[in-house]
Amino acid sequence: MRQLTLIFFLLLTINLSAQKDSETPTIAKKTESLQAYEGFFKYYWDEKGGKIWLEVENWDSEFLYINSLSAGIGSNDIGLDRNQLGNDRVVKFTRSGPKVLMVQPNYKFRAVSEMAAERESVAEAFASSVIWGFKVEAETDGKVLIDITPLLLSDAHGVADRLKRNKQGTFKIDASRSAIYLERTKNFPKNSEFEAITTFTGDASGGYIRSVTPTADAVTVRQHHSFVELPDDNYQPRIFDPRSGFIPTSYYDYATPIDQPLVKRFILRHRLEKKNPNTAVSEAVEPIVYYLDNGTPEPIRSALLEGARWWNQAYEAAGYKDAFQVKVLPDGADPMDVRYNMINWVHRSTRGWSYGSSVVDPRTGEIIKGHVLLGSLRVRQDFLIAQGLVEAYADGAEADPRLLEMALARLRQLSAHEVGHTIGLTHNFAASYNDRASVMDYPHPYIALDDKGEIDFSQAYDVGIGDWDKRMIIYGYSDFPDGTDEPAKLQEILAENIRLGLKFISDRDARPAGGAHPVAHLWDNGSSAVAELERLTAVRKKALSKFSEKNIAPGAPMATLENVLVPLYLAHRYQVEGVSKVIGGVNYTYAVRGDGQPTNEMVADAEQRKALNALLATLDPEFLAIPQSVIDLIPPQPMGYSRDRELFKIHTGLTFDPLAAAESSIEHTLNFLLEPQRLARVVEHHARDAQRMSLHDLLNELTQSTISQTANSAMAMEIKRIVQKSTLNHLLQLAGDKSIMQQVSAAALYKITELEADMKGFMDQRSDAASKAHVTYLLQQISRFKDAPDEFKVPEAPSLPDGSPIGCGE
Known part of the structure; x- marks a missing residue:
């Protein structure tokens, strides 16, 4: 009996001890040896454990949670920069028993109503997001202590996903190589700032990540987390108007009367x-x-x-x-x-x-x-x-x-x-039409020729804020x-x-691929895209004629002349994009009912024909040929240097390739001139007005100026052959594309058939082997396309060296 009593008391003691151990400690007890930081959210630094303990008391009180990247990777292609902002979200802490949840309400869908039940019905209709879950580690008078270290050491900025999307490898956070960065962890009355060193390990498979890291399989960055007090209710939102030039924000208001728009739009400011x-x-x-x-x-x-x-x-x-x-x-x-x-x-x-x-x-x-x-x-x-x-x-x-x-x-x-x-x-890409009326445009440097025909930099960029701004x-x-x-x-x-x-006119409408607005362009000047291309051509010609070793510093490798030559030779590249939009162009505005602005006006036929002629001029061998004096100056890249994406793509191994440079420019012009949506608009405009340029007219002008002409030198003739090959390849691509307007494909196919007949006649007139080889190749391309149109692939042409940004922001 005494033995049983002893066992009973022993078990009771163990149970009481276990209960005492399982009780949630007070915050004071839990943090008695930790350093406290007063501020928006009081937190404690646990030096021994390497943890941040957060004190939470205002339940369901919303605040702003922002994550960002304070120390980045340094690759433009990957796009993870120092001091880069990430997501900003309204969140709140809610509690359920021993758990604390960080919840993001869904502000995209609301009911702006005095009726609580109406507001609740919308809130329950659409999902919210629980960003993170925590365990209550200590508690005092309704306040709790949570360990937010796992959140701070997480990949909140999406670094691993960005690396994977950019095909740089598969990475994950290595907890053993990650830690709180106390130097940038601070507290203030209205915001609490936290930062962590996060190391990603994995298999680095991409060249971009290898080029910017000391050890590519261990990528260390710093991620920042901000808890911020939301502004008071005294701010008055301002209504968004599509003509205002402001960036909009919007949400769905299900309390809106039926006769009014469901979507509410306001400007950012x-x-x-x-x-x-x-x-x-x-x-x-x-x-x-x-x-x-x-x-x-x-x-x-x-x-x-x-x-x-x-x-x-x-x-x-x-x-x-x-x-x-x-x-x-x-x-x-x-x-x-x-x-x-x-x-x-x-x-x-x-x-x-x-x-x-x-x-x-x-x-x-x-x-x-x-x-x-x-x-x-x-x-x-x-x-x-x-x-x-x-x-x-x-x-x-x-x-x-x-x-x-x-x-x-x-x-x-x-x-x-x-x-x-x-x-x-937002951007205003039509501001150049109004004499540089906005800094929110992308301006090309306005370089002119003075009265003596010399290069003039005096008006390169405007000074001060514009009238539109x-x-x-x-x-x-x-x-x-x-x-x-x-x-x-x-x-x-x-x-x-x-x-x-x-x-x-802003972004989408000004972009060259598919864009139709005749005066809204990126990297342009003036009110006429055609006139600006002609002006730029004169400046380019002058500069090329004077190009010499004096364009680089004494002691610089002569090969670096190519780096300097590239932006000069391609000075017309952006204006080609602008001129192409005049063809099949439509003048319109962000008009609203009653303001009298243009809504759907076809660009005048005469202007479209001028634009076509201006583009065809960029396919002329005289325009495309690099002066022999320049070619003679440029050797292959020397020891310690290499060809990179800032230089021309070449076919000649190591040596400078003026023909590949010309080919890339040719492809650039044809890509924009023969853009399928543009050609579809030409078909549509001709259907509305038979006096306008038809697609058949456009293709005739193109082929007559490229396929049918001769040249006055061996270099010019070789450039002409490249123009002809590229033109045919673009027509073949249009003819075989099932995703575009089929009348565009039909017109291209008809033109190919005409060219085939002409080329067969040309064969009898050609005596030199180079010309016969060229025509034989063109005929074979047509034959291969006709035999298996679904399998036919157009040969890949050298792309232009990297262009945008040419010194302008987005």
Whole structure:
């Protein structure tokens, strides 16, 4: 009996001890040896465990969760840059027993209603997202402690997925090589900032990742996480209008009356209010302040500051005094801190795009943080463009000062452009029509010939904010006097834009592939695409005639002349894209009912024919031939150098290939001239008006100018043969494409049949072997296509060297 009693007490003691051990400790007990950080979310640093413990008390209280990449990979092709923003999401913590969930409500679908049941019905109809789950580790008076380290050490930015999509290998986070980065983990009253070193291990299979990492199978970056207090309810969203030039945000409002649109659209913008809205000019309650990366060197720093500050001119036009300011980021400040609107200077292994993005409150469209990434190598590309235009080193090792002046002028415009995106503005690719009316265009450097026929850089890039930019800020940021009918006033602003003749066409409509607008182009100048191509051709011809070893610095390998030659030889490439859009072009606007703007006007037939002739001129051997004096100067790449994607693709092994350079330019013109959607519009326009150029007319003009002509030299004849091969291959591709308008395929097939008959006659007239070989090849291509059209593949032509960005932002 005494033995049983002893066993009973032993078991009871063990049970009580287990119960005591299983009880949730208090927060004070759990954190007694940890360092506390007060702020928006109180957290504790566990030095021994390498953990961050977060204290949560405001249940179901929404805040903004932002992830970003503070230390990147450095490859433009992969696209994982230093200080790159990731997702921003409204989230909240909810609790269920021992679990804490981070939940993202679905703000895409709402019911803006006073009825709680109506709001709840929509919330229950669409999925929410649980971002992460945590275990309650300690608790005191409704507050709990959770370990957020697994979230901070996760791949929140999607690095592994990006590497896999870019075929750089399969990677996953290695926990043993990842840790909290305390130096950039900080707390503030309205935001808590966390950062982690994350290492991805795996099988690196791509060249991009190998080119930028010391050990490609271990890729280490830093990921940043921000918990941010949401803005108060005093912000007033502004209605989006497609004519305004602003980026929209939208959601579905299921409480909307049936006779009104279900989708609600508002513009993205910063909060900006006048101290006195009843005066014409007033200081702001709180100005918009941007900070430039303090790692930016001179003279780039001054150029970026100046360009970004141009925006104050627009805010002045909207009635503000000193409402937009730009400063250098103070030492010790964190660029990923949500309190700072940032202009970041980002290094990559190759040149690439720059970006303007924002952290936005998805509930209202209010911009909380503007965030610019400027690629540091793009200034070198502008310098290179200028270098090819003049004898840049005619006076020795010091470059012609105009090169740096042009590059810095472009940086000012680039800074203003990308900041423009972060204050809510979209592109305006029709601004060049209105004499450079907006920094939100992509400007090609305007290089002219002066009265003496010499290269003139004086107007390369515009200075200051444009008329369109001011009108946008007036629409988006005006703080109207008390009692103003705001919707009516906004319509007055848009009506004034139309009266002023300011054109606005943005991204999709201006892109060359499939684009149809005759004045909205990327990288162009002036109101006429054709006239600008003719002007550029004259500048290009002049520069090529003067091209020599003086275009590179003394001591530079002679082979590097090809690097300088590429942007000069292809100076017409973007204007070809613009001219091609005039053919089958349609003049239209983002018109709304009653504003009287064009909606669907065919470009005049005479203008389309001019555009066709201008494009055909770029297929002329005289245009395409590189001067013999230039060819003689360029040797193969020397030891320590290699051919890269910035140089021409060649057929000749190691030696410079002027014929491949011509072939790539030929393909560029034909790709845009014979774009299937463009040709379908030509068919449609002719059907509406039989007096207009038909597709048969277009193809006749093309073949007569290419297939049927002779040439006056052996080089010109070889270029002509390339033009003929490329033209036939494009026609064969159109004839066999089942996905395009079939009348386009039919017209191409009919033209091929005509050419076949002509070529058979040509064979009897040719005496030299090269000409006979050429015609035999063309006839064989036609025969192979006819025998097996579904299996026939057009030979791949050399592509152009990398082009965009030529020094302009997106």
